[in-house]
Every structure is written in structure tokens, then in C-alpha cells.
Amino acid sequence: xxxxxxxxxxxxxxxxxxxxxxxxxxxxxxxxxxxxxxxxxxxxxxxxxxxxxxxxxxxxxxxxxxxxxxxxxxxxxxxxxxxxxxxxxxxxxxxxxxxxxxxxxxxxxxxxxxxxxxxxxxxxxxxxxxxxxxxxxxxxxxxxxxxxxxxxxxxxxxxxxxxxxxxxxxxxxxxxxxxxxxxxxxxxxxxxxxxxxxxxxxxxxxxxxxxxxxxxxxxxxxxxxxxxxxxxxxxxxxxxxxxxxxxxxxxxxxxxxxxxxxxxxxxxxxxxxxxxxxxxxxxxxxxxxxxxxxxxxxxxxxxxxxxxxxxxxxxxxxxxxxxxxxxxxxxxxxxxxxxxxxxxxxxxxxxxxxxxxxxxxxxxxxxxxxxxxxxxxxxxxxxxxxxxxxxxxxxxxxxxxxxxxxxxxxxxxxxxxxxxxxxxxxxxxxxxxxxxxxxxxxxxxxxxxxxxxxxxxxxxxxxxxxxxxxxxxxxxxxxxxxxxxxxxxxxxxxxxxxxxxxxxxxxxxxxxxxxxxxxxxxxxxxxxxxxxxxxxxxxxxxxxxxxxxxxxxxxxxxxxxxxxxxxxxxxxxxxxxxxxxxxxxxxxxxxxxxxxxxxxxxxxxxxxxxxxxxxxxxxxxxxxxxxxxxxxxxxxxxxxxxxxxxxxxxxxxxxxxxxxx
Numbered sequence: 001x002x003x004x005x006x007x008x009x010x011x012x013x014x015x016x017x018x019x020x021x022x023x024x025x026x027x028x029x030x031x032x033x034x035x036x037x038x039x040x041x042x043x044x045x046x047x048x049x050x051x052x053x054x055x056x057x058x059x060x061x062x063x064x065x066x067x068x069x070x071x072x073x074x075x076x077x078x079x080x081x082x083x084x085x086x087x088x089x090x091x092x093x094x095x096x097x098x099x100x101x102x103x104x105x106x107x108x109x110x111x112x113x114x115x116x117x118x119x120x121x122x123x124x125x126x127x128x129x130x131x132x133x134x135x136x137x138x139x140x141x142x143x144x145x146x147x148x149x150x151x152x153x154x155x156x157x158x159x160x161x162x163x164x165x166x167x168x169x170x171x172x173x174x175x176x177x178x179x180x181x182x183x184x185x186x187x188x189x190x191x192x193x194x195x196x197x198x199x200x201x202x203x204x205x206x207x208x209x210x211x212x213x214x215x216x217x218x219x220x221x222x223x224x225x226x227x228x229x230x231x232x233x234x235x236x237x238x239x240x241x242x243x244x245x246x247x248x249x250x251x252x253x254x255x256x257x258x259x260x261x262x263x264x265x266x267x268x269x270x271x272x273x274x275x276x277x278x279x280x281x282x283x284x285x286x287x288x289x290x291x292x293x294x295x296x297x298x299x300x301x302x303x304x305x306x307x308x309x310x311x312x313x314x315x316x317x318x319x320x321x322x323x324x325x326x327x328x329x330x331x332x333x334x335x336x337x338x339x340x341x342x343x344x345x346x347x348x349x350x351x352x353x354x355x356x357x358x359x360x361x362x363x364x365x366x367x368x369x370x371x372x373x374x375x376x377x378x379x380x381x382x383x384x385x386x387x388x389x390x391x392x393x394x395x396x397x398x399x400x401x402x403x404x405x406x407x408x409x410x411x412x413x414x415x416x417x418x419x420x421x422x423x424x425x426x427x428x429x430x431x432x433x434x435x436x437x438x439x440x441x442x443x444x445x446x447x448x449x450x451x452x453x454x455x456x457x458x459x460x461x462x463x464x465x466x467x468x469x470x471x472x473x474x475x476x477x478x479x480x481x482x483x484x485x486x487x488x489x490x491x492x493x494x495x496x497x498x499x500x501x502x503x504x505x506x507x508x509x510x511x512x513x514x515x516x517x518x519x520x521x522x523x524x525x526x527x528x529x530x531x532x533x534x535x536x537x538x539x540x541x542x543x544x545x546x547x548x549x550x551x552x553x554x555x556x557x558x559x560x561x562x563x564x565x566x567x568x569x570x571x572x573x574x575x576x577x578x579x580x581x582x583x584x585x586x587x588x589x590x591x592x593x594x595x596x597x598x599x600x601x602x603x604x605x606x607x608x609x610x611x612x613x614x615x616x617x618x619x620x621x622x623x624x625x626x627x628x629x630x631x632x633x634x635x636x637x638x639x640x641x642x643x644x645x646x647x648x649x650x651x652x653x654x655x656x657x658x659x660x661x
Contacts, residue, residue, distance in 0.1 A: 004080035004318070005627065012075035012634060019638045023645030056341070057648075063337040064644045070330035070357075070637050077323040077364065077630035094127045094219045094300060095144050096120070099191035100158075101226035102133040102175055103182035109257035109287065110162040113225040116255065116293060118155045120223065121148055123297045130449070131155065132194055134187030135175040136232060140194055140437055143453075145446035154439065174435045183234040184226050188241035191222050192250055196452040220250045221300050224277070225287070227258030228269035235458075235536065242276035252280040253296045257287040318624055320364075327633060328361040334640065350643075357636045364629035369622035382423040383440055383481045383488050384519075386413055387474055389496030390429045390456050391465045392558060396497070396571035398530030400594025405524040406454065408592055409495045412522060413451050415598050416493060417444050424488075426477060431457040434470035440481060459534040459558060464502040467577055471509040478515040489517035491605060492585055497525040498574035506577065509584045518606035521582035521589045525573030532558040532571055 003009070043049055098117045102110060121129055128144040129151055142154045161171030222245065228238065236244070245252050254277035256270055266275070274284035283299060285292040335354050344350060388409060395404040417425060425447045427438040438450045474492070481490055500506055534556050560569040575591065582589035588604040 002082055003076070004082050006079055008079045008631070009075060012071075012078070015634075015638060016071055016075075016641070019642050020645060023642045024649055059337055059341055060644060060648050063334055063341065064641075064648060066330045066334040066337065067637060067641045067644055070327050070334060071634055071641060073323040073327035073330065074361070074630045074634040074637065077320045077327060078627045078634060080624070080627050081319055081323060082317060083319045094221065095195055096124065096127055096129045096221045096223060096300060097144065097191045097194050098129060098131045099188060099222050099224045099226075100131065100133045101135070101182060101184060101187060101224075102162075102172055103135045103229070103231070105182060105227055105229045105231075106225075106257065107162075109225075109227070111159050112287060113255065113257060114155055114159040114162060116225070116287065117223070118152060118159075119293045120296060121151050121155065123293065124148075124300075127300070128445070130194055130446075131158065132187075132191045133158070133172070133175060134183070134190060135172070136181050136183055136186075137175055137458075138187050138190030139172075139174040139435055140450065140453075142441075143194065143438055143446040143450040144196070145441070145443045145449075147441065147443045147446070150441050150443065174433055181231040182226075182229055183232055184228055184230055185234045185236040185238045185241040187226070188222065188224055188238065188252070189236045189244060191224070192241070192245055192248060193455070194449075194453050195220050195248075195250070196449050219300070220248070221282070222250055222252045223255060223296060224252055224273075225255040225257070226273065227256060228273040229258070238272060238276050242279050245280045250280065251282040251299075252277045253282045253299065254284045255287050255292060256284065320367075320626055320630070324361065324365045324626065324630065327630065328358070328365055331357050331361050331633070331637075334637075338640075353636055353639065357633050357640075360629045360633045360636065364626040364633065366626075368625045368629075370625065371622055381488055382420060383485065383490045384416070384420060384423045384425045385474065385477060385490065385492045386416075386425065386427045387470050387492060387494045387496075388413075388427065388429045388454065389431075389467065390454065391431045391499070391501065392456050392459055392532055392535070393497055393499045393501070393571035394524070395456050395535070396525060396530035396532050398526045398528065398571075399524060402530075403594070404533075405497060405530075406456065408524050408594065409522075410451050410454065412495065412592060412598075413493075414448060416602070417447055419598065419602055420491075423491075427451070427454075428470050428473055428477065429454065430470040430473075431465050432469070434473040436473060436477065440477075456535050458536065460536070465500075466502045466504075466506045467496060467498055467500050468506040468509050468581065471507060474509070475511050475515075478511055482515060490515060492516050492519040492587065493605075494519075494521045494578075494581055494585065494587075495524070496522075496578065497571065498523060498577040498581075499525075499571055500574065500577060509581060511585065516585050516587065519585065519587045520601055520605045521578050521585065521587060522601070523573055523575055523578045523589065523591045525571065527572060529570035529572035531568045534558055 098120070100106075100110065100113055100117070106113075117131070128146045129148075130144040131141040131151075131154060132138055133141055141158060142151065145151060157168065158171065161168035230238075242252060254273050256273055258269070266272070277284045283295065285295060289295075331354075335358065338350075338354065342350070390406070394406045394409070397404055399405045399408040413427075417423075422442060424440040424442050425438065425444070426436065426440045427447065427450050429435055429437050437454075438446060441447075478490055478492070481488070557568040560567055573591075575589070579589045588601075590601045590604065592601075
């Protein structure tokens with residue numbers, strides 16, 4: 001917690017000290033109002049008098065304590081206490097996934113397609129957009145985000161790669177992990193799975209936001225750029241993927257750079273692509289059509305939109321409830337004690353002042369405000385890298401009550417991000433190869449999206465993997481982050497089970513000294529192990545960690561094919577290897593199970609604390625006025641403090657009282 005107007009506390013302390021000095025200073029004429037009384041010692045020796053005196057002094061001491069607490073809490077409230085809180089502003093938007101065929105037949109058209117995508121991104125306002133590229137397998141370049149500057153930066157990187165710019169050759173890594181080439185149906189299905197909530201539940205639930213009800217909370221569209229030249233055997237045909245899009249209420253808008261006249265037959269690539277797009281309620285355009293961009297933008301903007309929760313934002317919000325509550329309670333206690341001590345008329349100046357103290361504190365507790373203010377964004381000045389194991393073993397069902405390990409990974413990534421407001425996050429996943437799923441970005445809604453749609457590799461494509469497959473990509477990303485922002489600490493969170501299936505020892509993760517400032521290796525799984533469901537690549541077959549959108553037979557479990565093995569294969573956590581990775585990164589190892597608290601792990605990771613953002617990160621809010629009333633209550637209470645201290649100073653033990661004691 002911090003105090004916005006901390007400079008008010010020194011003047012308040014000076015004012016309280018001045019009041020105490022006035023009350024306790026020696027009176028030069030102490031007997032001016034006193035009158036001598038004969039044989040007073042006989043009265044003061046009476047037990048009844050002594051008991052009444054002690055009771056009066058205790059009440060005065062209680063009144064003094066209540067007044068001191070009132071002054072202190074009112075001063076703290078006037079200093080405007082603030083703390084980091086997380087808010088989720090409401091947004092009204094739509095989701096658009098840009099889906100690009102990056103196969104060889106599209107090589108001459110991909111750069112112009114990216115130009116069209118960039119034009120779409122410029123014309124959208126409030127919508128979230130993402131980009132997925134595919135050939136035999138799909139890679140998400142960036143998840144759904146409304147950070148258009150970030151989206152334009154990534155689209156420019158894509159254009160540079162397709163134009164053959166030096167240093168961009170790795171852009172297409174991961175798009176050749178499947179069998180065949182230009183698997184359009186599989187690519188479209190992967191783009192559909194890039195929407196949050198698309199991999200689980202019923203077909204109705206697939207159109208909802210995570211945690212929502214059965215009513216879609218925002219419209220969803222896919223802009224599919226492909227020539228529809230299939231080369232290989234896909235898991236899902238274009239027609240099946242279009243049917244899946246229709247079931248999920250996703251409209252597909254097709255852009256065809258190879259829109260040539262092959263004849264009027266319905267089996268022609270262009271005709272098939274047009275039919276698939278129009279079956280979802282979308283439309284079809286040639287890439288060079290002047291109506292393509294305005295037509296798609298107009299069609300998307302005509303779809304319904306609803307209020308949704310936007311990206312979580314950490315801000316310094318004022319939290320005066322506790323000091324104001326304490327001040328109000330102390331004021332009521334003070335008035336009750338003084339009423340018992342001083343039976344003065346309620347219309348006297350003293351009681352008018354005391355009543356004003358209570359009323360002013362009540363007004364402050366109501367938090368009056370004026371429109372036109374703002375709250376300052378909070379930021380943890382960090383670059384945070386999540387390195388996530390997405391091999392088949394991560395769907396082993398030994399997390400909590402039979403849930404897949406990836407379920408724990410998702411929960412922990414979101415929990416870590418919530419505790420690091422304003423940090424820049426990147427997601428690197430690895431199975432056979434490592435992929436940068438999300439470059440560094442402050443868009444936590446995009447992080448949530450990429451986390452929600454995170455799935456293991458297709459079981460048929462699994463060829464054995466190394467737990468350090470991401471070492472080179474991680475090292476490169478850390479070095480790039482250091483070079484671009486040398487003063488920004490870098491945290492690494494490695495999330496996996498440590499199971500090595502490549503048949504050889506994992507290579508060590510070597511990073512330059514000082515690249516990793518903190519983080520942790522988080523381990524998932526149990527010594528007893530868990531069975532793993534196959535992921536066939538069908539979004540609706542119940543494989544992976546999702547569930548079914550269309551009733552089908554449950555997914556089969558991975559079988560033990562080792563010599564002498566039989567039945568369902570079991571995946572067992574290897575904590576020894578995970579501890580080795582932790583020592584190589586210089587971070588602690590923490591085993592994670594369902595229900596484990598985050599606080600201890602976060603403390604070990606050395607994440608630092610949130611600070612006020614130097615950038616323009618403020619959000620609109622009301623201008624608070626409670627602190628003015630709290631300051632007024634402090635000033636009104638000062639005369640009460642003077643009076644109580646004077647009375648306490650005037651009570652000196654009499655000879656009779658000393659004798660009784």
C-alpha cells in the first residue's frame with residue numbers, strides 16, 4: 001500500500017504535536033479558577049471518591065485513546081491510501097482470426113495477402129484479431145488481441161519473411177510438422193480452435209467465452225486466405241472444417257489469390273472454397289478484388305456484438321475503507337465516552353463540533369466524487385517467458401481429480417500473470433520442436449486466449465521429444481529482450497513434467513549470465529503417473545484436453561508399445577530432470593498440484609513489486625473527494641484532543657489517593 005498525498009502526514013503530525021504542547025504546557029496562573037476548600041482531604045480519602053476518581057480517569061484515558069486513533073486514521077485517509085487492484089473494463093468487440101495458407105503454391109501470394117490483412121487491421125476498431133499460418137501443421141503467429149500496434153508489428157514481420165528478408169527464415173518453422181502439404185481443412189480447424197472456449201463443451205458452449213453461459217458473447221469470424229490446392233491427406237476436409245465453423249457460429253470469409261476460371265464444375269478449387277465459406281454465412285472474394293477489404297470489414301461489423309470483459313488491468317486504486325471505518329468507529333466511541341463524562345447540553349459548541357466530526361466522517365465514507373478523473377496504471381517492469389511442455393505426456397490425467405496436467409499449467413499461467421500486472425509476457429511451447437506462440441506483449445487478454453487454446457501435439461505426429469527442446473529459442477528470446485530493454489529484468493517459468501522421450505539425454509539449457517533474473521521450474525504429475533488420451537487432431541473427438549462438440553466415441557488412450565509393455569501407457573513425472581533444469585536456469589523448482597497456493601512460489605521467484613507506470617497507462621475514473629472530508633474531521637478533532645489532555649494532566653494523585661494505593 002502507498003499514500004498518494006503522503007506529504008500530508010508530516011503537517012498532520014506537526015498539528016497533533018502542537019495540540020499536545022498547548023494542552024500540556026504549564027499554566028502560569030493554575031489557581032486562577034480554583035477556590036480553597038477546608039478539610040478536602042477527608043473527602044478525597046473516602047473509598048467512594050477514590051473509586052469514582054479511578055473510573056473517571058479510565059474513561060478519560062479511553063477517550064484519549066479513541067481521539068488519538070481518530071486523528072491517526074483520519075490523517076491516513078486524508079493522505080489517500082492506494083493499492084494495486086485488478087480491473088477488467090468492459091469491451092464491445094468481435095473476434096477475427098486471420099488464417100493464412102503458407103504452402104508452396106501460395107509463396108508468390110502470401111506477401112500481398114499479408115498486405116490485405118494489414119489493411120483489415122487498420123479498418124477494425126475495437127475488434128480483437130489474431131493470425132495463424134499453416135501448411136501441413138498450423139502455428140499461431142499471435143493470438144487474439146486488440147493491441148493494433150502489436151498486430152501491425154507482427155504482420156510486418158510476416159511480410160518480411162514472405163519477401164525473403166534476411167534473418168526472417170525461421171518464421172515458418174513448425175508449419176511442416178505434419179504429413180503432406182497445404183492441408184486446408186486442418187488449417188481452418190486449427191484457426192477455429194484459436195478462439196477461447198472452442199476446444200471443450202458442446203457446440204453451443206464452443207461459441208461462448210470461457211466461463212460464460214450458452215449464449216455467444218461475441219461474434220467470431222475467420223478470414224481464410226488460400227488457393228485451396230490440397231497436397232496430402234488431411235485429418236479434416238475443408239467441408240468438414242466449414243461444418244465445424246457453422247456449428248460454432250463462426251463465419252468464414254475466403255480470400256483466393258488463385259481465383260482462376262477452371263470451369264463451372266462444383267469440384268473446382270475456387271468453387272469448393274466459395275461453397276465452404278458461404279455455407280458458414282460468410283462470403284468469398286478474389287484477392288485482387290477491390291471489394292475484398294471493405295466487404296469483409298462491413299460484413300464483420302454487421303455481426304452482433306455484446307459486452308465482454310476486457311484484458312485485466314492493474315491500477316493503483318484508492319482504498320480508504322479501512323482508515324475511514326476506523327475513524328468513524330473511533331469518533332462514535334469518543335462521543336459516547338464524552339457524553340458519559342460531560343453532561344453538557346447537546347446545543348453547546350462542544351457537541352456541535354462532535355456531531356460535525358461524525359457527520360463529516362459519514363460523508364467521507366460515502367466516497368463522494370466528481371467525473372473526469374483517472375487512475376494510474378500499475379506495472380511490474382518485467383519480461384516474463386513461459387516455456388510450456390505441450391508433448392503428449394502433458395495430458396496425463398493425474399492433476400487433481402483426474403484432470404490433465406495442462407489444466408494445471410493453464411491455471412498457473414493465469415495466476416502468475418495476475419500477480420505481475422503490467423509485465424510483458426511471452427509464451428514458448430515445445431514438443432518435437434519449439435515455437436514462439438506469443439512474442440512479448442502486455443496484452444493479458446491475448447495471453448489468456450493463447451493459454452485457453454493450448455493443446456498437445458497430434459499423437460500421430462509425435463516422434464519423441466526432449467525436455468530442453470526450447471533451449472535455443474529461449475536463449476535467443478532472452479538475449480533479444482536484453483538487447484532491446486537492458487534494464488528490464490527477465491523471468492523464466494518452465495512448466496512441464498520432465499519426461500524425456502527422445503531416447504537420449506537432454507542437452508543442457510545454457511543461457512548467458514544475467515539473462516535470467518528469476519522465475520521457477522514448475523513440475524506437474526505424480527510418481528504413480530497417469531494415462532494419456534490420444535489427440536487425433538479432431539477438435540470434436542474428445543482428445544487432448546478439450547472434449548466433444550459433436551457426439552463421437554471417446555478418444556482412445558495412448559498404448560504402451562515398449563517391448564514387454566501392454567495396455568494403456570503411463571506418464572510419470574521426473575522431478576530429478578526438472579531440478580536439473582532449475583539449476584541450469586538458476587531458479588527454484590516447485591512441484592505443483594491442484595489447490596497449491598501461489599504465494600510461496602511467487603516469493604521464491606523474486607518477481608519484484610508493481611510500480612506506477614511511467615507511460616500513459618491511466619484509465620478514466622471519478623475524482624475522489626473523501627480525503628477532503630477526512631482532513632476536515634482531523635482538524636475538528638484537534639480541540640477535543642487538547643481538552644482531553646488538559647483534563648488528564650489536571651488529575652494528580654491527592655494525598656488521600658496515595659494513601660489508598
